[in-house]
Amino acid sequence: MTGESEEKITMEQPSIYVEKTLAIVKPDAINKSEEIEDIILRSGFSILQKRRVHLTPEQASDFYAEHYGKLFFPSLVAYMSSGPILALVLARDNAIAHWRELIGPTNTIKARQTHPDCLRALYGTDDQRNALHGSSCFSNSQREIRFFFPDSIVEPVAVGQAAKDYLSRAVNPTLLKGLTQLCKEKPGDPVLWLADWLLENNPNKPQVQEYAVEES
Incomplete structure (x- = not known):
């Protein structure tokens, strides 16, 4: 261009x-x-x-x-x-x-x-x-x-070691809290409960500015 x-x-x-x-x-x-x-x-x-x-x-x-x-x-x-x-x-x-x-x-x-x-x-x-x-x-x-x-x-x-470092720093602490709470709550559907908990307590939620694009 x-x-x-x-x-x-x-x-x-x-x-x-x-x-x-x-x-x-x-x-x-x-x-x-x-x-x-x-x-x-x-x-x-x-x-x-x-x-x-x-x-x-x-x-x-x-x-x-x-x-x-x-x-x-x-x-x-x-x-x-x-x-x-x-x-x-x-x-x-x-x-x-x-x-x-x-x-x-x-x-x-x-x-x-x-x-x-x-x-x-x-x-x-x-x-x-x-x-x-x-x-x-x-x-x-x-x-x-x-x-x-x-x-x-x-x-x-x-990827590789960088991925492991990221998981250890940014994912595992939140996941551990969720699993601990899961054990306390003992819900009927543990997978669905944990998914909802992670959505509610995700510390890494992206904040993205939206742009409208017209579909053809």
């Missing part, structure tokens, strides 16, 4: 976290969405959520608010609200960098010259209608995922 940074992506060593990023199949490539999903899966990503929507001009303006005032902004909004899109939450190690590497340079014409195998070179139309979007950084991925999936928890998912 015109105006997005085109800095070189440096691949990092695999981390202990599974990172999430937002991907969008734009109106000019929506008829190729099944092919693109297949490439995504074969490239090592998991698709956690997906949603087909048709943005209004107001919603497209909100999503691209960081580009407000730039010369290309009106045509960008018109393009992104011209037809249905597919929003996907992707996950893998270093998902943001890997996805931006896979889709290639912002300008489709440049992509065909320098990265002929990237997705924008294969599915894009011109310098602005470039088929695909990818979050540029972690903070943008958080905002963009919540725009389309308001109930999502987008923090990186810990």
Whole structure:
């Protein structure tokens, strides 16, 4: 997309976290969405959520608010609200960098010259209608995922020792309290009782700002 940074992506060593990023199949490539999903899966990503929507001009303006005032902004909004899109939450190690590497340079014409195998070179139309979007950084991925999936928890998912440390610090103390109370109460349906208790006493409830997105 015109105006997005085109800095070189440096691949990092695999981390202990599974990172999430937002991907969008734009109106000019929506008829190729099944092919693109297949490439995504074969490239090592998991698709956690997906949603087909048709943005209004107001919603497209909100999503691209960081580009407000730039010369290309009106045509960008018109393009992104011209037809249905597919929003996907992707996950893998270093998902943001890997996805931006896979889709290639912002300008489709440049992509065909320098990265002929990237997705924008294969599915894009011109310098602005470039088929695909990818979050540029972690903070943008958080905002963009919540725009389309308001109930999502987008923090990186810990694995291995990091997961054990998280459970020990943030989950086990609450679970222990719940199990202790369960033993005292001795309810008829202990599983349902514990589930309700955990919902009521969860100290880690996310507070997510909601964005309205119109379904196609």
